[in-house]
Amino acid sequence: MYRIQTMNKISPVGLNRFPSELYEVGDAVQDPQGILVRSAKLLDLEFNPSLLAIARAGVGVNNIPLDRCAAAGIPVFSTPGANANAVKELVICAMLMGSRDIPGAIRWVREQAASGVDVSTVVEKGKSAFIGPELYKKTLGIIGLGAIGSIVANTAISLGMDVYGYDPFLSVDTALRLDRHVHVVKDINDLYKRSDYITMHIHYTEKTAHMIDADAIAAMKRGVRVINLARGEIVDDEAMLTALDTGMVAAYITDFPNNRLLTAPHVIAMPHLGASTPESEQNCAAMAVDTLRDYLESGNIRSSVNLPEMTMDRSGVQRLCVLHKNVPGMLANITSLFGRDGVNVENLSNKSRGDYAYTMVDLGSKVGDNVIEDVRRTANVIRVRSLEW
Numbered sequence: 001m002y003r004i005q006t007m008n009k010i011s012p013v014g015l016n017r018f019p020s021e022l023y024e025v026g027d028a029v030q031d032p033q034g035i036l037v038r039s040a041k042l043l044d045l046e047f048n049p050s051l052l053a054i055a056r057a058g059v060g061v062n063n064i065p066l067d068r069c070a071a072a073g074i075p076v077f078s079t080p081g082a083n084a085n086a087v088k089e090l091v092i093c094a095m096l097m098g099s100r101d102i103p104g105a106i107r108w109v110r111e112q113a114a115s116g117v118d119v120s121t122v123v124e125k126g127k128s129a130f131i132g133p134e135l136y137k138k139t140l141g142i143i144g145l146g147a148i149g150s151i152v153a154n155t156a157i158s159l160g161m162d163v164y165g166y167d168p169f170l171s172v173d174t175a176l177r178l179d180r181h182v183h184v185v186k187d188i189n190d191l192y193k194r195s196d197y198i199t200m201h202i203h204y205t206e207k208t209a210h211m212i213d214a215d216a217i218a219a220m221k222r223g224v225r226v227i228n229l230a231r232g233e234i235v236d237d238e239a240m241l242t243a244l245d246t247g248m249v250a251a252y253i254t255d256f257p258n259n260r261l262l263t264a265p266h267v268i269a270m271p272h273l274g275a276s277t278p279e280s281e282q283n284c285a286a287m288a289v290d291t292l293r294d295y296l297e298s299g300n301i302r303s304s305v306n307l308p309e310m311t312m313d314r315s316g317v318q319r320l321c322v323l324h325k326n327v328p329g330m331l332a333n334i335t336s337l338f339g340r341d342g343v344n345v346e347n348l349s350n351k352s353r354g355d356y357a358y359t360m361v362d363l364g365s366k367v368g369d370n371v372i373e374d375v376r377r378t379a380n381v382i383r384v385r386s387l388e389w
């Protein structure tokens with residue numbers, strides 16, 4: 001039995017993909033071999049030696065210690081694109097809320113009724129406080145044209161917006177999916193100076209922390225509306241509060257509230273709702289469970305954010321999965337051990353990613369436990385697993 005610990009609420013559509021005869025799954029499972037997580041913070045978690053892999057049902061992995069996991073031979077999987085549509089729809093909603101102060105307008109109507117006023121008599125006079133611009137023919141700047149940014153771009157084009165995108169690492173696949181009317185700029189200042197709305201769809205890393213700071217805001221158009229459904233830490237809150245105070249930024253719509261931000265009037269804050277649709281939760285859970293199972297049962301690494309991607313069709317009778325440092329001589333060192341035991345290698349794959357590499361070897365006959373132990377003891381080997389079929 002594999003033991004899987006869930007660290008957040010995971011959709012049953014995903015959980016039901018674990019065959020009950022093979023998996024024990026739950027939030028109280030002890031010494032798990034797999035962890036399923038959404039946004040729970042694992043940064044300080046001490047991993048038990050039995051932990052083989054972590055699957056993030058989502059895409060932001062700033063809650064997981066990726067380097068520490070890689071060093072311990074623990075692949076971390078994510079679910080690329082699985083929640084992109086949910087976020088895209090909320091971005092469109094955020095632009096509309098920020099333009100026409102929909103939350104403020106709804107609040108005002110309720111306040112009238114609560115104060116005893118016949119609301120129907122004050123609507124026409126009161127509504128002038130909530131006039132705001134249309135999106136049509138306005139300019140949207142998108143920072144990050146990945147799974148989310150690219151579909152936000154295409155949808156905004158269909159709403160009649162002029163769209164500028166910035167992504168220094170734009171993949172060919174994404175570039176091909178972008179509407180041909182999207183202007184991809186090389187200098188982010190070209191986006192800042194033109195945009196009436198700016199939305200960011202990048203990962204939070206050391207490099208993107210406080211990317212939207214006082215200098216970035218100073219390069220923007222006065223009265224810009226900024227949408228942040230990526231991560232709170234990408235925006236320097238103090239710089240944003242100053243910009244909201246001076247009117248440099250007309251509205252800040254964020255999925256990452258904090259008490260300090262909520263002191264400002266033009267902040268519209270949501271409780272991290274970007275991916276909170278049944279469709280997205282189901283997509284993410286199903287993909288996370290499938291990648292986790294594929295690794296546990298077959299050793300395949302797909303959608304990993306910290307170790308090499310590698311899949312190999314099953315052959316032979318036994319598969320050894322060896323995670324090791326990316327240093328010369330490893331393949332020869334490992335395979336020589338099988339030859340010594342007279343075991344034939346049916347198939348072999350090896351891939352590296354940064355400091356780490358992964359080797360999968362399918363064997364024509366079973367090797368003895370002593371050989372597996374020798375592989376494990378080989379210098380620079382981090383983890384060895386043996387799977388049989």
Ligand SMILES: NC(=O)C1=CN([C@@H]2O[C@H](COP(=O)(O)OP(=O)(O)OC[C@H]3O[C@@H](n4cnc5c(N)ncnc54)[C@H](O)[C@@H]3O)[C@@H](O)[C@H]2O)C=CC1
Pocket residue numbers: 058059060061080081083084087143144145146147148149166167168169170171201202203204208229230231255272273274275276
């Ligand atoms: N609010 C919510 O519930 C959700 C938030 N997110 C956030 O959105 C982020 C992006 O998600 P996806 O679009 O699915 O990821 P993705 O990996 O498909 O796209 C990220 C893009 O950012 C680009 N990029 C990296 N550094 C950049 C930089 N300095 N400037 C401009 N572009 C840069 C990459 O080349 C890539 O194309 C996630 O990391 C997560 O933090 C994602 C899903 C739900």
Ligand SMILES: O=C(O)CCC(=O)C(=O)O
Pocket residue numbers: 038039057058059060061083272274275276
């Ligand atoms: O699981 C969630 O609701 C959060 C999704 C998210 O922020 C992400 O995928 O990066």
